[in-house]
Amino acid sequence: xxxxxxxxxxxxxxxxxxxxxxxxxxxxxxxxxxxxxxxxxxxxxxxxxxxxxxxxxxxxxxxxxxxxxxxxxxxxxxxxxxxxxxxxxxxxxxxxxxxxxxxxxxxxxxxxxxxxxxxxxxxxxxxxxxxxxxxxxxxxxxxxxxxxxxxxxxxxxxxxxxxxxxxxxxxxxxxxxxxxxxxxxxxxxxxxxxxxxxxxxxxxxxxxxxxxxxxxxxxxxxxxxxxxxxxxxxxxxxxxxxxxxxxxxxxxxxxxxxxxxxxxxxxxx
Amino acid sequence: xxxxxxxxxxxxxxxxxxxxxxxxxxxxxxxxxxxxxxxxxxxxxxxxxxxxxxxxxxxxxxxxxxxxxxxxxxxxxxxxxxxxxxxxxxxxxxxxxxxxxxxxxxxxxxxxxxxxxxxxxxxxxxxxxxxxxxxxxxxxxxxxxxxxxxxxxxxxxxxxxxxxxxxxxxxxxxxxxxxxxxxxxxxxxxxxxxxxxxxxxxxxxxxxxxxxxxxxxxxxxxxxxxxxxxxxxxxxxxxxxxxxxxxxxxxxxxxxxxxxxxxxxxxxxx
Numbered sequence: 001x002x003x004x005x006x007x008x009x010x011x012x013x014x015x016x017x018x019x020x021x022x023x024x025x026x027x028x029x030x031x032x033x034x035x036x037x038x039x040x041x042x043x044x045x046x047x048x049x050x051x052x053x054x055x056x057x058x059x060x061x062x063x064x065x066x067x068x069x070x071x072x073x074x075x076x077x078x079x080x081x082x083x084x085x086x087x088x089x090x091x092x093x094x095x096x097x098x099x100x101x102x103x104x105x106x107x108x109x110x111x112x113x114x115x116x117x118x119x120x121x122x123x124x125x126x127x128x129x130x131x132x133x134x135x136x137x138x139x140x141x142x143x144x145x146x147x148x149x150x151x152x153x154x155x156x157x158x159x160x161x162x163x164x165x166x167x168x169x170x171x172x173x174x175x176x177x178x179x180x181x182x183x184x185x186x187x188x189x190x191x192x193x194x195x196x197x198x199x200x201x202x203x204x205x206x207x208x209x210x211x212x213x214x215x216x217x218x219x220x221x222x223x224x225x226x227x228x229x230x231x232x233x234x235x236x237x238x239x240x241x242x243x244x245x246x247x248x249x250x251x252x253x254x255x256x257x258x259x260x261x262x263x264x265x266x267x268x269x
Numbered sequence: 270x271x272x273x274x275x276x277x278x279x280x281x282x283x284x285x286x287x288x289x290x291x292x293x294x295x296x297x298x299x300x301x302x303x304x305x306x307x308x309x310x311x312x313x314x315x316x317x318x319x320x321x322x323x324x325x326x327x328x329x330x331x332x333x334x335x336x337x338x339x340x341x342x343x344x345x346x347x348x349x350x351x352x353x354x355x356x357x358x359x360x361x362x363x364x365x366x367x368x369x370x371x372x373x374x375x376x377x378x379x380x381x382x383x384x385x386x387x388x389x390x391x392x393x394x395x396x397x398x399x400x401x402x403x404x405x406x407x408x409x410x411x412x413x414x415x416x417x418x419x420x421x422x423x424x425x426x427x428x429x430x431x432x433x434x435x436x437x438x439x440x441x442x443x444x445x446x447x448x449x450x451x452x453x454x455x456x457x458x459x460x461x462x463x464x465x466x467x468x469x470x471x472x473x474x475x476x477x478x479x480x481x482x483x484x485x486x487x488x489x490x491x492x493x494x495x496x497x498x499x500x501x502x503x504x505x506x507x508x509x510x511x512x513x514x515x516x517x518x519x520x521x522x523x524x525x526x527x528x529x530x531x532x533x534x535x536x537x538x539x
Contacts, residue, residue, distance in 0.1 A: 026442070038435075041289040042443040045296040151442075175289075183293035 008071035008108045011148070012098040015091070016135060018147040019107060020118070026151040029124075031158060032167060036174050040119070043151040044084045044179055048115025051083035051187040051266055052179055053212075054172065056202045057102045057195030061220050067100040070193065070219070074105045075112055077257040080267055082115035083187070084179075088168075089120025089152040090143045102193050107148020120149045121175075123167030124156035166198045173205060187212065187266050191257070194220040200238070207244030212264050218251030279405070279412035284427055291375060291413050292438050295337040298373040301445040302336035302516040305432050307461050308358045308482060309453030317453050317479035318356035325361045325450075326368055328508035333520030335371040338362045339432045342376015342409050343393060345401040351389050355401045358452055363408035376409040377435075379427035380416035429461035436470070448473055448515040450508075454481040466495040471515040477503035 011019065018025050028040050044052060055074070059067055078085065085106040092099040106118035126139045136145055145152050153175075155168040179185035190206035192199050192215040200222040207213040217227035227248040229237045236242065249256040261267045282288055295303060309317060340362045345355035354360065362374045378393055385392050393414075395402035405412060415431045417423050439445035449465045449472045451458060459481045466472050472495070474486040485491055486500045501511040513520065 035286065036289040038287040038289040038292040038438045039442045042292045042296060042438055045293065045443050178289055178293055182290045182297075184297045 006111075008075045008112075009068050009100070011108050011111045012071075012100060012104055015093055015096065015098045016144070016147065019111065020148060020150045021110075025145070025147055025149060027145065027154060028151065029154045029156060030171065032155050032163065032170070036171060036178060037153065040151055040153045041175055041178055041183075043119060044117060044175070044185075045183055046150070047084045047117040048082035050179075050183065050185045051189070052176060052185055053081075053083065053085050053189040053191060053261075053266065054176065054202075054206070055085065055087045055102055055105050055191045055193065057193035057199045057219065057223060058221070059101050059194055060196070062194065070102070071100055071105065071108050073216075073251065073254040073257075075108055076254040077261065078109045078113065078116075078267070079258070081109060081113050081261075083266065084117050084119060085109045086119040086121070086149075086172075089122040089146050089149060089154075090138065091146040091148075092143060102195075103146050104148065107146060110150075111148070118149045119151050119153075120146055121153045121155065121168040121172045123163035123165060124154050125162055125165060125167070127160075128154075166201070169198070169202065169205075173209070176211070177209070187264065189261070189264070189266060190214070191216065192223045192226065194224075195222040197222070199223070200226065200240070203246065204240060204242060207242070207246050210244065212247070212260075212266070213244065214247040214249055214257065214260060216251050216257070217248050278410075279414055281414045281416065282431075284415055284417050284423060284431070287434060287438065288413060291435060292443070294411060295339075295373055295375060295435070295439065296443060298335060298337040299371050300334070300336040300516070300518050301439075301443070302334075302518055303436055303439055303445055303447050304334070304336060304338050304512070304516070305429075305436065305447065305449045305465075306338065306340040306358050306362060306452075307429060307449060307454060307458050308451050309455075309458075309479065312455060312480075313357065313453045314479065315356075321356060321358075321452070322361055322364055324503065324505060324508065326364050327505045328512060329365045329372075330368050331505065331509045331520070332512045332516075332518075334365070334369060334512060334516070334518070336373075336516065336518070338365065338372060338374040339377055339435065340374065341428055342378045342406050342412050343403045344390075344406045345403050346389055348400050348402055351402075358454075359406060363406055366410075367408070374409065374411075376406060376412040377428050377431050378405060378412055378414045379423040379425055379431075380414050381422050381424060381427075383422075384414075425457050426460060429457065429464070433461075433464065433468075440470070446515075446517050447471060448512065450512075451475065451482040451485075452478040456481070458482070459485075466491075466498050469495075469497050472498040473508070473511045473515055474498060474500045475503050475508065476500050 088103045110116045110118035189212040192203045215223040341359045347353040366374045390404040436447045476486040501507040
């Protein structure tokens with residue numbers, strides 16, 4: 001990392017503050033049936049390098065220490081990264097502090113790496129509401145948009161419809177494909193950490209598309225199940241076929257993920 | 270089948286739609302500057318068209334321009350002899366792209382009538398009374414055809430309005446610079462020129478090119494009210510220097526001159 005004084009957790013010390021570059025987070029809203037928004041796609045081209053990695057998953061079963069380690073893990077693995085890093089775009093809170101999730105990882109990586117652009121997508125699962133001191137809230141649990149990202153694409157099912165939590169994935173994968181096909185993005189990657197059925201589907205989908213697809217073994221749930229299936233030679237999991245190439249890296253050693261990224265041209269040595 | 274693969278792709282949009290693909294294609298240019306060409310086409314005099322191509326191609330090559338270009342994407346052919354190309358501003362970008370391989374150009378074609386094919390290509394306009402008809406430019410690689418709807422054609426203003434939309438996205442979300450270059454032109458050029466100047470975006474008026482461009486190049490009140498508008502003479506070095514100044518991009522040859530020319534650099538880029 002570029003700074004010894006700042007740690008990944010200190011990046012998250014102000015839960016509601018916009019820490020995106022320039023102190024501004026663009027929110028774009030699209031209907032699921034719309035074409036992909038040019039504005040959001042163009043934000044990705046602000047990255048120094050034409051590469052993109054999407055990180056997906058969850059933190060179920062992880063305690064506070066695990067979550068802090070997760071941030072350290074990715075900060076180490078992505079040191080020097082200059083592409084787009086993106087994920088779901090929510091932020092969770094606990095007692096007026098950030099409850100770190102995978103969705104905080106892109107902002108942490110971008111905070112340490114000039115030239116890196118953090119973006120996010122989320123489905124509108126409930127009516128958006130302003131609460132308290134005009135804080136934007138996404139659902140009944142107080143989930144907010146993640147203010148560490150330069151841009152968030154909110155996908156909705158019309159003005160008064162609702163989507164499930166995977167309602168943004170077609171848009172997310174569509175934008176990845178647009179970057180590759182029209183903007184000369186040379187490398188696309190996907191990393192699964194923990195997570196449930198949605199993460200599982202994303203892993204399968206990204207491997208099928210030929211992205212550098214990786215699961216972190218030891219992070220829990222879907223990522224562990226996929227890692228085990230691969231290591232035991234199973235090509236199916238829960239009735240679904242694991243297609244394409246999926247890499248497994250251990251949670252204990254972020255250097256292995258880093259080496260994988262370097263070997264595949266996502267990072268310079 | 271191989272011939273089909275080589276055909277230039279084109280996209281079709283209804284007016285008001287924003288295309289992610291078009292913006293992303295333009296973003297592949299090495300420099301974050303988009304030049305929009307507007308001005309004289311079918312009604313430009315032979316004198317105004319004289320030396321037009323060499324003038325711009327040489328200026329762009331000398332400026333080492335490596336950005337993107339938006340233009341009409343069409344070619345005019347004489348009705349009485351379609352093998353003769355009518356001179357126009359839309360002939361310039363393909364020539365620049367041919368000389369500077371890193372330039373990314375995109376033709377924005379308003380669908381002003383039903384499209385049809387003949388042996389010369391895809392016809393986008395064949396208006397009675399004109400001694401020319403218009404086809405999509407055969408040397409242009411990528412196009413965006415814009416229509417109001419399937420049943421309702423667009424008008425010629427649609428071209429510049431679409432370009433403003435694309436440029437606005439590039440400027441706002443991807444930190445691009447833009448330069449509108451006006452050469453000659455009529456009423457449609459005038460509306461684009463005024464709209465762009467009003468937005469405060471950089472405009473280069475080529476003095477001596479005729480008609481609308483000259484009208485505003487000589488309008489001191491207009492120029493005083495719009496400081497983003499630059500008037501340059503109709504000659505290579507003036508256009509080159511104007512392009513460098515407005516695009517904010519120092520060409521490599523100027524960088525190589527070393528630190529003693531810092532003052533010269535500042536003269537160009539403000």
